[in-house]
Amino acid sequence: MPELPEVQTVVTQLSKKIVDKRIDSFQSTWKKNVFPSSMVFARGVRGAVIKGVRRFGKHIVIDLHNKRSIVIHLKMTGHLLVKTRKNKNAHAFTRDPVNGYIRHIFTFTDGTTLEFSDMRKFGWLRILATSTVEALPSIQTLGIDALSPQLSRSLFRERLAINTRQIVGSVLLDQERLAGIGNIYRSEALFLAGIRPMRRVGTLSKEEWQRLFVSVRKVLQHAARLGGMSDGDFRDTDGLSGRFQRAIFVYRRNGLPCKKCGTIIQRKKIGQRSAFYCSRCQC
DNA sequence: ATCAGCACCTGTTGGC
DNA sequence: TGCCAACAGGTGCTGA
Numbered sequence: 001m002p003e004l005p006e007v008q009t010v011v012t013q014l015s016k017k018i019v020d021k022r023i024d025s026f027q028s029t030w031k032k033n034v035f036p037s038s039m040v041f042a043r044g045v046r047g048a049v050i051k052g053v054r055r056f057g058k059h060i061v062i063d064l065h066n067k068r069s070i071v072i073h074l075k076m077t078g079h080l081l082v083k084t085r086k087n088k089n090a091h092a093f094t095r096d097p098v099n100g101y102i103r104h105i106f107t108f109t110d111g112t113t114l115e116f117s118d119m120r121k122f123g124w125l126r127i128l129a130t131s132t133v134e135a136l137p138s139i140q141t142l143g144i145d146a147l148s149p150q151l152s153r154s155l156f157r158e159r160l161a162i163n164t165r166q167i168v169g170s171v172l173l174d175q176e177r178l179a180g181i182g183n184i185y186r187s188e189a190l191f192l193a194g195i196r197p198m199r200r201v202g203t204l205s206k207e208e209w210q211r212l213f214v215s216v217r218k219v220l221q222h223a224a225r226l227g228g229m230s231d232g233d234f235r236d237t238d239g240l241s242g243r244f245q246r247a248i249f250v251y252r253r254n255g256l257p258c259k260k261c262g263t264i265i266q267r268k269k270i271g272q273r274s275a276f277y278c279s280r281c282q283c
Numbered sequence: 284a285t286c287a288g289c290a291c292c293t294g295t296t297g298g299c
Numbered sequence: 300t301g302c303c304a305a306c307a308g309g310t311g312c313t314g315a
Contacts, residue, residue: 058310073309077292120294121291175310251308252307
């Protein structure tokens with residue numbers, strides 16, 4: 001699931017719901033993805049009070065008052081659910097994509113829980129000293145955030161056009177150049193910009209770079225406002241779906257008519273994953 | 284130095 | 300209907 005808009009949705013909600021709560025305990029049923037180890041992790045968070053929640057690209061950072069921070073990556077199927085005593089059973093039904101796969105649980109002293117559901121077990125959690133968060137390799141190597149106010153048109157082009165022979169569909173996914181875009185929003189942004197995913201970055205005109213920059217920002221902001229996109233399994237911290245999927249133009253719409261011109265949407269493998277585009281609207 | 288390809292998991296979908 | 304291959308939103312490692 002989660003790309004920048006979905007992670008931002010989670011971070012915004014967590015900031016409202018768990019700040020100032022004190023962690024009573026941490027339990028895990030998939031210790032393999034808890035670092036440095038689930039024992040060290042549990043010891044490090046026990047008794048700690050939540051100070052704030054931040055986002056670095058697609059990473060979620062929960063800062064604690066004990067000078068430690070929790071870093072979480074949801075990868076493909078991770079969800080973070082906040083359950084109070086009141087709503088605890090609200091979504092409990094069998095085979096539920098969210099509640100059926102709870103792997104890790106934080107329990108706060110007021111009885112609230114923060115539950116990490118993750119069907120495919122790709123997501124991970126790590127505890128480290130707050131002062132070292134930005135030195136964590138996966139965070140340190142991140143490029144500028146796609147929604148950063150510091151990202152200008154010229155910087156955007158400079159970052160993405162390092163190797164002019166690479167195709168635009170690939171460089172948009174490269175977190176070391178630009179952080180936050182995943183497979184859904186690369187297809188959507190390229191559609192809005194009217195550019196085919198397999199174009200080499202060296203062939204893009206000044207106008208096309210301008211359109212791509214505007215489209216990336218627009219699509220991410222729009223999706224974030226709608227609480228992200230739920231294609232089957234993304235849920236916010238209440239277990240609710242996002243609303244961006246209605247606004248999708250091309251992603252996973254191969255074989256269906258383009259919403260703008262009626263041409264059948266195409267799918268093309270780029271690397272190991274699918275890009276979607278309209279051969280008429282995108283040149 | 285770069286990059287394709289696979290590995291990490293479990294579930295769903297589509298073709299025969 | 301049953302089986303099997305392909306596919307699924309992310310990233311890190313290996314080896315050519």
